[in-house]
Amino acid sequence: xxxxxxxxxxxxxxxxxxxxxxxxxxxxxxxxxxxxxxxxxxxxxxxxxxxxxxxxxxxxxxxxxxxxxxxxxxxxxxxxxxxxxxxxxxxxxxxxxxxxxxxxxxxxxxxxxxxxxxxxxxxxxxxxxxxxxxxxxxxxxxxxxxxxxxxxxxxxxxxxxxxxxxxxxxxxxxxxxxxxxxxxxxxxxxxxxxxxxxxxxxxxxxxxxxxxxxxxxxxxxxxxxxxxxxxxxxxxxxxxxxxxxxxxxxxxxxxxxxxxxxxxxxxxxxxxxxxxxxxxxxxxxxxxxxxxxxxxxxxxxxxxxxxxxxxxxxxxxxxxxxxxx
Amino acid sequence: xxxxxxxxxxxxxxxxxxxxxxxxxxxxxxxxxxxxxxxxxxxxxxxxxxxxxxxxxxxxxxxxxxxxxxxxxxxxxxxxxxxxxxxxxxxxxxxxxxxxxxxxxxxxxxxxxxxxxxxxxxxxxxxxxxxxxxxxxxxxxxxxxxxxxxxxxxxxxxxxxxxxxxxxxxxxxxxx
Numbered sequence: 001x002x003x004x005x006x007x008x009x010x011x012x013x014x015x016x017x018x019x020x021x022x023x024x025x026x027x028x029x030x031x032x033x034x035x036x037x038x039x040x041x042x043x044x045x046x047x048x049x050x051x052x053x054x055x056x057x058x059x060x061x062x063x064x065x066x067x068x069x070x071x072x073x074x075x076x077x078x079x080x081x082x083x084x085x086x087x088x089x090x091x092x093x094x095x096x097x098x099x100x101x102x103x104x105x106x107x108x109x110x111x112x113x114x115x116x117x118x119x120x121x122x123x124x125x126x127x128x129x130x131x132x133x134x135x136x137x138x139x140x141x142x143x144x145x146x147x148x149x150x151x152x153x154x155x156x157x158x159x160x161x162x163x164x165x166x167x168x169x170x171x172x173x174x175x176x177x178x179x180x181x182x183x184x185x186x187x188x189x190x191x192x193x194x195x196x197x198x199x200x201x202x203x204x205x206x207x208x209x210x211x212x213x214x215x216x217x218x219x220x221x222x223x224x225x226x227x228x229x230x231x232x233x234x235x236x237x238x239x240x241x242x243x244x245x246x247x248x249x250x251x252x253x254x255x256x257x258x259x260x261x262x263x264x265x266x267x268x269x270x271x272x273x274x275x276x277x278x279x280x281x282x283x284x285x286x287x288x289x290x291x292x293x294x295x296x297x298x299x300x301x302x303x304x305x306x307x308x309x310x311x312x313x314x315x316x317x318x319x320x321x322x323x324x325x
Numbered sequence: 326x327x328x329x330x331x332x333x334x335x336x337x338x339x340x341x342x343x344x345x346x347x348x349x350x351x352x353x354x355x356x357x358x359x360x361x362x363x364x365x366x367x368x369x370x371x372x373x374x375x376x377x378x379x380x381x382x383x384x385x386x387x388x389x390x391x392x393x394x395x396x397x398x399x400x401x402x403x404x405x406x407x408x409x410x411x412x413x414x415x416x417x418x419x420x421x422x423x424x425x426x427x428x429x430x431x432x433x434x435x436x437x438x439x440x441x442x443x444x445x446x447x448x449x450x451x452x453x454x455x456x457x458x459x460x461x462x463x464x465x466x467x468x469x470x471x472x473x474x475x476x477x478x479x480x481x482x483x484x485x486x487x488x489x490x491x492x493x494x495x496x497x498x499x500x501x
Contacts, residue, residue, distance in 0.1 A: 071351075104376060106377055106461060109377070110376075113384040119392055120357070120391075124357065127353060166461055
């Protein structure tokens with residue numbers, strides 16, 4: 001039974017993540033409804049609490065339509081290739097001290113590397129569909145992801161410098177005294193840069209040109225239906241939730257909070273949901289901006305700003321002598 | 326035992342995907358298979374106790390460079406010519422070139438075998454050899470003290486290439 005242990009933790013985490021992701025859709029719909037003075041899902045179960053389950057069942061029952069002109073192997077593999085990195089990013093996240101699948105000594109690099117791989121699946125979906133809207137969407141996605149990966153990585157490296165470690169649990173532990181979001185000036189600016197590049201990297205409004213409904217229908221997933229569509233949707237939300245957990249871990253002190261220690265994972269989840277709601281808030285507040293504006297914002301503002309921030313954080317660490325708060 | 330199985334799986338994917346890269350008619354499939362091959366290589370690096378190299382492999386090769394490849398192939402509108410036509414006109418179909426190519430390939434195989442036979446420490450455990458590559462801190466230290474000149478020279482080289490690319494791109498747009 002010894003060899004079973006490495007299989008149990010991923011199994012639990014995977015199922016918990018799928019559960020969280022399913023209910024995060026309801027959270028977002030309720031939140032968006034609130035912002036637009038609507039009620040949101042209300043019919044299925046009390047306050048619409050069973051809506052995500054009804055949605056999941058509906059998607060599973062749907063017919064799987066495969067257009068004749070698609071590039072079959074690429075088209076069929078794309079949702080899986082898209083889903084795997086979005087699930088793998090949870091592997092290194094410690095949900096409490098010592099509670100996680102794998103606490104690598106380069107945890108944050110693993111997260112950033114794997115999370116950037118989702119573009120391959122997205123690209124396969126867009127290109128394999130053999131549809132002009134999907135292809136345009138994939139091209140825009142590549143453009144945007146290349147531009148926003150750099151500020152995303154640089155802003156995530158600021159807490160790494162402040163904590164002096166690439167291990168995610170060390171970064172969380174370094175914030176026991178002071179959360180990095182409260183670190184004077186550097187912390188707040190890095191958090192803002194992180195949120196902006198997360199919104200852009202997740203392709204959400206105001207940066208959602210790759211699924212701009214009015215011009216591209218549904219973007220790269222326009223030819224997908226049934227379970228494949230559900231997998232793409234699941235992967236997208238899993239990626240947002242993963243980035244929210246990373247934000248909560250890097251800037252909001254992860255499991256630090258009042259109460260006994262076993263409440264830690266609860267606090268972590270609460271903070272991650274806070275970051276998720278921040279991203280959602282931005283999504284439902286702004287209108288879509290043009291491609292050139294998106295690229296200009298990344299290369300002319302965010303990238304230099306995060307580079308300066310990184311240097312500033314390095315100077316602070318050197319000046320204070322040791323990393324840590 | 327699981328390590329051995331994982332090693333053979335990763336190796337099989339790396340070798341199989343690399344071999345398939347050459348055989349594809351559609352350049353887009355070649356690029357995607359190359360990404361799979363790079364991913365398997367990253368898995369092998371992890372087994373060699375070099376997680377940093379593995380992650381760098383994913384970020385730089387499988388992530389950035391291959392995505393740019395995809396982009397270029399797509400922008401050039403992937404030539405999907407008629408198979409027979411392609412076979413007839415392809416430069417590698419010409420006798421002299423094909424023979425020269427096979428000679429080069431044979432030479433490469435001989436060199437590889439010779440190099441592998443020459444190394445004596447293949448059966449030593451990896452841990453002691455990897456050393457510096459295992460920890461980011463040690464790697465950074467070595468890179469910025471012992472090898473600082475090659476490191477900086479490489480970055481200047483890359484910068485020159487980038488400036489060159491920008492200049493070329495700009496000139497083209499001026500003409501049109």
